[in-house]
Amino acid sequence: MSTSSLExxxxxxxxxxxxxxxxxxxxxxxxxxxxxxxxxGSLYPCLGRLRQSSLVQERVGEPKPRRRRKAADKxxxxxxxxxxxxxxxxxxxxxxxxxxxFEQLELGAVYDTDRFQTRFAFFRYMPKEMRLRLLEHRKAYxxxxxxxxxxxxxxxxERMDAYSRSLIDHGVETTEQDIRxxxxxxxxxRAAATGRTPPSDTSVRRRRSPGR
Amino acid sequence: MSTSSLExxxxxxxxxxxxxxxxxxxxxxxxxxxxxxxxxGSLYPCLGRLRQSSLVQERVGEPKPRRRRKAADKxxxxxxxxxxxxxxxxxxxxxxxxxxxFEQLELGAVYDTDRFQTRFAFFRYMPKEMRLRLLEHRKAYxxxxxxxxxxxxxxxxERMDAYSRSLIDHGVETTEQDIRxxxxxxxxxRAAATGRTPPSDTSVRRRRSPGR
DNA sequence: GTTAGCATGTAAGGAGTTACATGATTTT
DNA sequence: AAAATCATGTAACTCCTTACATGCTAAC
Numbered sequence: 001m002s003t004s005s006l007e008x009x010x011x012x013x014x015x016x017x018x019x020x021x022x023x024x025x026x027x028x029x030x031x032x033x034x035x036x037x038x039x040x041g042s043l044y045p046c047l048g049r050l051r052q053s054s055l056v057q058e059r060v061g062e063p064k065p066r067r068r069r070k071a072a073d074k075x076x077x078x079x080x081x082x083x084x085x086x087x088x089x090x091x092x093x094x095x096x097x098x099x100x101x102f103e104q105l106e107l108g109a110v111y112d113t114d115r116f117q118t119r120f121a122f123f124r125y126m127p128k129e130m131r132l133r134l135l136e137h138r139k140a141y142x143x144x145x146x147x148x149x150x151x152x153x154x155x156x157x158e159r160m161d162a163y164s165r166s167l168i169d170h171g172v173e174t175t176e177q178d179i180r181x182x183x184x185x186x187x188x189x190r191a192a193a194t195g196r197t198p199p200s201d202t203s204v205r206r207r208r209s210p211g212r
Numbered sequence: 213m214s215t216s217s218l219e220x221x222x223x224x225x226x227x228x229x230x231x232x233x234x235x236x237x238x239x240x241x242x243x244x245x246x247x248x249x250x251x252x253g254s255l256y257p258c259l260g261r262l263r264q265s266s267l268v269q270e271r272v273g274e275p276k277p278r279r280r281r282k283a284a285d286k287x288x289x290x291x292x293x294x295x296x297x298x299x300x301x302x303x304x305x306x307x308x309x310x311x312x313x314f315e316q317l318e319l320g321a322v323y324d325t326d327r328f329q330t331r332f333a334f335f336r337y338m339p340k341e342m343r344l345r346l347l348e349h350r351k352a353y354x355x356x357x358x359x360x361x362x363x364x365x366x367x368x369x370e371r372m373d374a375y376s377r378s379l380i381d382h383g384v385e386t387t388e389q390d391i392r393x394x395x396x397x398x399x400x401x402r403a404a405a406t407g408r409t410p411p412s413d414t415s416v417r418r419r420r421s422p423g424r
Numbered sequence: 425g426t427t428a429g430c431a432t433g434t435a436a437g438g439a440g441t442t443a444c445a446t447g448a449t450t451t452t
Numbered sequence: 453a454a455a456a457t458c459a460t461g462t463a464a465c466t467c468c469t470t471a472c473a474t475g476c477t478a479a480c
Contacts, residue, residue, distance in 0.1 A: 033383030034361040123375035149246040163335035170393050171245030181382050234431050
């Protein structure tokens with residue numbers, strides 16, 4: 001049974017606390033970067049699958065009551081003056097969900113940008129050596145691709161129009177920027193492993209990073 | 213009937229000359245950048261669809277004969293000492309394929325990186341105003357996304373671990389780099405439109421460009 | 425003579441999207 | 453009272469991938 005990036009990301013977010021679907025969607029876009037977006041048509045079925053596998057649980061609990069309500073409302077909860085909004089399901093990760101999350105996290109996904117980034121977003125749950133291994137494998141992969149590409153560029157250079165040329169130049173530069181980001185992360189990881197400068201808030205921040 | 217990026221790219225490549233599937237796959241990866249790859253399981257069915265819609269034609273023509281053959285070979289073509297390789301289909305774009313290509317090219321695809329890049333790779337087939345319009349819409353879209361994102365970043369800043377922070381920082385930087393690339397392209401397009409400096413080989417090259 | 429590359433395809437399935445359907449609550 | 457946003461879901465469809473199946477040719 002393999003896991004999509006979405007399922008992993010959902011489990012990862014739920015590890016930080018119970019949430020309902022609507023909130024989850026917003027947090028997903030935010031956690032995975034400016035261009036990442038999930039649709040409800042993808043998210044809700046995903047939550048359904050996770051629930052069926054008992055990796056998450058559904059709750060009606062603590063649904064953040066609204067202030068006022070109309071009189072004779074069918075969803076009234078008695079005489080408190082509060083309304084419990086109907087159909088608001090809060091999801092919570094289960095114990096087996098947590099262990100499943102860690103299992104999947106270990107399956108290094110280096111050849112796919114989405115999968116790599118999803119793992120990276122939850123790096124804090126990995127041991128140092130695992131982080132280093134992943135970063136270095138990803139870097140090696142990008143360097144290999146880049147090598148192949150520059151090679152085949154040299155062969156076809158002349159007969160190419162300016163626009164497609166610009167497109168691939170930009171692709172190459174973006175990939176190089178990704179590699180530099182990874183190098184910075186590797187350096188910091190090593191520095192943190194060897195002695196001083198633990199991976200504090202400021203040490204990992206402010207370095208270049210990969211795009212979708 | 214809407215067209216996938218793949219279909220459009222195949223038509224665009226075939227406009228430059230007939231090709232068979234295997235070659236097409238290599239050229240696709242090359243034209244669309246280092247990280248773009250298509251599988252045969254995607255490409256051959258795509259060619260089948262295009263043929264069924266009469267947008268491309270299949271030919272057995274000019275199959276680049278190989279040098280020698282074994283005696284008593286079942287694919288022998290008589291007594292020429294040459295072998296015509298079996299099962300090698302050359303595809304050619306049709307006239308209706310060409311007009312369809314132009315129709316689809318006009319449907320600006322600004323909200324999707326893949327679709328935008330596919331259009332961009334065939335910019336030379338567009339009139340100047342269309343190019344400018346596309347570039348500016350794409351830029352505006354990325355700027356809007358970036359604005360929303362930085363906004364929501366300010367709100368959640370503190371309680372975020374260093375790794376996911378680094379991830380989104382990198383995403384932001386990559387997007388900003390994409391915007392700069394677009395700005396460079398817009399400038400050059402305008403310069404070419406106003407007077408001097410036509411879009412020659414050297415003027416569009418050497419500017420920053422968007423990543424997958 | 426075996427490995428690598430050329431060449432074409434199919435079947436099953438994965439992972440998502442859009443459009444639709446519904447309705448409550450909050451803000452303007 | 454209208455518009456925005458919160459909230460959940462389904463059905464149909466798109467587009468692609470992996471794994472399999474097949475066989476030829478070139479190079480080592």
